[in-house]
Amino acid sequence: MKNIISTLIQQELRRQQLELELIASENYVSLDVLNAYANVFTNKYSEGYPWKRYYWWQDWVDRMELLTQYRALAIFDLVDEYSSEKEERFVDSSFSIKELIDFVGQASPVWWVNVQPLSWSPANLAVYLWLLEPGDTILWMDLNAGGHLSHGFKLNASGIFYKAVFYWVNRQTHLIDREQVEQMALEHKPKIIVAWYSAYPRRLDWSRFAQIADKIKQKYWYKPYLMADIAHIAWLIAWGELDSPFPWFDIVTTTTHKTLRGPRGALIYFRRELEKDINRWVFPGIQWGPHEHIVLAKAVAFGEILKDNKVWWKKYVKQVLKNAQTLANTLIDRWWKIITNGTDNHLVLMDVAWSFPELGLDWKVAENTLEKIWISINKNSIPFDTNPPLRPSWIRLGSPALTTRWFASEEFMQIWDIIDTALKNYNNSKVLNDLKQQVLLLAQKFPLPYEFNK
Ligand SMILES: Cc1ncc(COP(=O)(O)O)c(C=O)c1O
Numbered sequence: 050m051k052n053i054i055s056t057l058i059q060q061e062l063r064r065q066q067l068e069l070e071l072i073a074s075e076n077y078v079s080l081d082v083l084n085a086y087a088n089v090f091t092n093k094y095s096e097g098y099p100w101k102r103y104y105w106w107q108d109w110v111d112r113m114e115l116l117t118q119y120r121a122l123a124i125f126d127l128v129d130e131y132s133s134e135k136e137e138r139f140v141d142s143s144f145s146i147k148e149l150i151d152f153v154g155q156a157s158p159v160w161w162v163n164v165q166p167l168s169w170s171p172a173n174l175a176v177y178l179w180l181l182e183p184g185d186t187i188l189w190m191d192l193n194a195g196g197h198l199s200h201g202f203k204l205n206a207s208g209i210f211y212k213a214v215f216y217w218v219n220r221q222t223h224l225i226d227r228e229q230v231e232q233m234a235l236e237h238k239p240k241i242i243v244a245w246y247s248a249y250p251r252r253l254d255w256s257r258f259a260q261i262a263d264k265i266k267q268k269y270w271y272k273p274y275l276m277a278d279i280a281h282i283a284w285l286i287a288w289g290e291l292d293s294p295f296p297w298f299d300i301v302t303t304t305t306h307k308t309l310r311g312p313r314g315a316l317i318y319f320r321r322e323l324e325k326d327i328n329r330w331v332f333p334g335i336q337w338g339p340h341e342h343i344v345l346a347k348a349v350a351f352g353e354i355l356k357d358n359k360v361w362w363k364k365y366v367k368q369v370l371k372n373a374q375t376l377a378n379t380l381i382d383r384w385w386k387i388i389t390n391g392t393d394n395h396l397v398l399m400d401v402a403w404s405f406p407e408l409g410l411d412w413k414v415a416e417n418t419l420e421k422i423w424i425s426i427n428k429n430s431i432p433f434d435t436n437p438p439l440r441p442s443w444i445r446l447g448s449p450a451l452t453t454r455w456f457a458s459e460e461f462m463q464i465w466d467i468i469d470t471a472l473k474n475y476n477n478s479k480v481l482n483d484l485k486q487q488v489l490l491l492a493q494k495f496p497l498p499y500e501f502n503k
Pocket of ligand 1: 074168169170171197199245246247278280281304314315
């Protein structure tokens with residue numbers, strides 16, 4: 050009898066190996082990160098935090114979690130003089146847990162990080178439970194302008210328990226309308242303002258949000274908290290060449306599984322001066338026993354970013370950017386409409402409905418067509434779309450996953466050629482079949498780093 054579990058894994062692996070992944074929020078972990086998931090920390094209950102656990106025998110859990118925190122702070126350059134040699138002390142039993150806590154604290158005097166959240170959405174909730182009372186107001190970007198479903202949408206706890214108000218982008222430029230953010234903030238007096246999104250291809254001026262918070266303080270005598278959700282752009286900030294929210298914001302949250310190429314999970318960074326105690330709202334506020342085996346896999350992923358002074362990471366990030374820009378430029382050359390006419394990051398929003406109205410395309414036709422040729426993309430709501438939300442005009446494409454497979458600009462140009470031809474011939478099964486063969490050949494040329502039984 051076939052082993053059912055191994056069949057399931059092999060079939061999913063086969064799918065991942067053969068398709069071209071352009072969903073902007075997906076990526077592939079390295080073999081080291083993948084192997085790191087399977088470790089014996091999974092056997093241990095460790096409610097609490099280093100030196101403050103509910104059960105005994107936590108010495109190695111504490112050391113491991115502190116190492117993960119140290120690396121998590123280091124990837125965003127929040128520790129003074131990170132060096133991998135200094136990490137030796139986490140496995141040196143002549144250093145006590147208290148000494149290690151002090152060491153991380155001294156290395157990062159301004160910021161602290163909770164590495165336990167199982168995912169971003171619960172981490173998000175922990176922040177609100179920490180800082181707000183039910184019914185308090187939060188200011189987010191509207192879902193239809195590039196925000197995320199967990200940003201105050203009625204289906205999510207954030208929209209059920211808190212009053213959500215939204216800002217938009219400018220109708221002509223599709224860039225954040227700073228004046229409107231300020232106007233909304235002054236009108237609604239939010240306790241938290243959230244910046245960064247799921248579908249915004251341009252840079253953000255973080256300092257502008259700090260100015261808005263100051264204006265509220267002048268007018269109403271309180272300062273709203275500023276929270277950055279950098280789930281999509283954490284990789285660019287870790288690169289260190291794009292503006293960082295850390296100098297301006299109070300709380301920064303991110304997923305670990307998108308561009309950071311780690312295991313599924315999240316991080317909450319917060320200024321120590323705010324430490325009313327966010328930690329208490331992660332545990333016991335929203336979750337119980339931490340998944341310490343995943344915390345360890347986070348340390349492995351962060352170690353890959355920090356390796357050799359980020360040399361490898363910078364090479365990867367530069368290529369992600371180059372590939373996204375190649376995508377945007379090639380599509381523009383083929384007369385497709387691209388929101389904001391380009392991108393500063395890894396994602397490109399492409400108008401499939403109105404670039405060539407005579408084709409009768411929308412996201413559904415586009416998604417089905419690309420699925421037939423083994424290319425994976427996702428639909429996206431986008432500002433001022435005249436199509437209804439369930440049939441939006443746009444699709445979102447991203448370059449991180451294929452760049453992990455070391456597709457370079459040349460291959461990306463070929464992919465955009467394939468997409469262009471497929472969408473313009475979506476009724477022609479012969480053309481689609483030829484394109485599928487091209488896709489499969491490309492995918493096999495750049496295999497995933499996992500063991501694959503054909
Ligand atoms: C900006 C942003 N925040 C949060 C999330 C949700 O993260 P998670 O799936 O870890 O809850 C996403 C995922 O799509 C996202 O794009």
